[in-house]
Amino acid sequence: MLRAGDPGDASAGAFQAGLNNREGTSSMPASLKNDYLSAPDDELVGWAQKGDTEAFEQLVFRHRDKIYARAMMMMRNEQEALDLSQEAWVKSWQRLHQFQGDSSFATWMTRIVINLCLDQIRRQKKMRAESFEQIEEDLGGVERQMAVEHVNPTEGLEKDELRKRIDEAMAKLTEAHRTVLVMHEFQGLEYKEIAKRVDISIGTVMSRLFYARRRMASLLQGLRRERSE
Amino acid sequence: MKANFMSDRQLLEIMAYADGELDASRRREVEKRIAEDPSAAALHQELIAHSDLLRAHEPLGTVPETREFYWSQIQRRIAAEEQAAARAKAAKAPAFGWLRWLAPAIGVAAVALVVTYQQRPGPTVMAVGEASSMTFTSEADGVTISWIN
Incomplete structure (x- = not known):
């Protein structure tokens, strides 16, 4: 499993700090620490909001296909869908503190990727003018x-x-x-x-x-x- | 069965009804139309059936990359954006930002100057011996003038 500090990785700042925090001083009970696979989404989100990158990684693994599929449905282009789905995960990490649990994490994520797709479509000027x-x-x-x-x-x-x-x-x-x-x-x-x-x-x-x-x-x-x- | 005798507005209202988007008064009107017009009823049924079909069979997709590679790319992007944000923050800081550390010292110096100025003795005139000479000294101007008669 790759980590932010692996050779060639350019990570620094909060993401790296979160990684260090997870490995060292996290207050999460040890029994839960190794239980990412079975933890429900909202629990993983809570851990990720405290900087736990492994919890976030688990969320990515769980929902990556759905997010990619949604982007693919919108863009009909594999490379664009891949790029936008990854961008959605980056935005998700950056805005994780805004997630209040009003909807499911998956719904929140699909909203992010849809918005990115709409932005991309606008940039490409593919949307025709309304008349x-x-x-x-x-x-x-x-x-x-x-x-x-x-x-x-x-x-x-x-x-x-x-x-x-x-x-x-x-x-x-x-x-x-x-x-x-x-x-x-x-x-x-x-x-x-x-x-x-x-x-x-x-x-x-x-x-x-x-x-x-x-x-x-x-x-x-x-x-x-x-x-x- | 054809639905082409309905106006565009009627068609859209049937769809909006199927989607639960009509207000109460419009809803009653559309319900009446559906009850009386078989083609309106058929369209309504079709819209609901196709909508259910789509929702139950959302096309799936699989990320065309390995789990590890996909995650590593996300990691790199996050790290790159954090670095870019840090650089942008640094660039926003003023070029002579270090001068702010001098502010307290400048303040203290200013106060000392004012106090010194207020305590400064005025010009003095004194006689030198009995030779009827006079000396004028201004410390502020650093000047001493002597008159000797």
Whole structure:
């Protein structure tokens, strides 16, 4: 297991101090010290807030795949997702004292990574400007009038296969539509919260979300047709 | 079944209803529409079903790096940011910051000067012997003038 003081490591300051504190003078009981694997998240967070880097490391190991997956869903680029997921952990360490336990640690972390993804998307100027034409486009033409799907198009699929197909369908959405879909369905955010974070109107959030859902329904219908052929 | 006879607003309101985003009065209106219009009811059902489907099958991902390498990169980033923050803090400090240590000494010196000034004797005039000579001395100006008649 690598440590901040390993050869070639440039660490210094609070992170290094936390590491030293953990190894030497931590007030954590010895029985708990070796129990990172079984400790619940909130306990690990408490230790990490006192500077315990091994507790923080354990949190990273527990949630790294979820945080990476969320970034990947937003960015659709492995290197960007990897970079942003790591950046999220850095920010998390720096802001750990702000975590009050109002939500789960995993939810707090996914918020951080989503915000970083939104910042990155803004930097890349990938988000298109909001306009009435855009709203009309967001709502969709064909999808708006598409027949409502009564039969579960994914019936009979294994759970893993279904996840894969949903992921493939999401990759076919535009970034703007995927963003609101991820924030609503997986992050569980309300319209107004999405509007605030993405900096668009609630009307635009609704039209993009509607289109994204109809498009997903359409893509999953296509999947059903593929399977029946 | 087609839902295309509904206006954009009606479509969005059905979605907002499914998401629990409507206020009480709008909610009642949409509930009435769903009860009366089969296409509205079908759309409502579909939106809920697809939403449930997505939430239950969130795509997973696996970090494409080993656990140790991933963590070591995070460690290095944290350390680098801490170093950068320390450098920025140092750069913000004034270039002659050491002068602040002289402030107490300067204060003491100023007080001493004032006291000395107040206790300073004024110019003195004295006679020198009987030769009717006079001497004027100003300590402040460091000048002594003598008149001898």
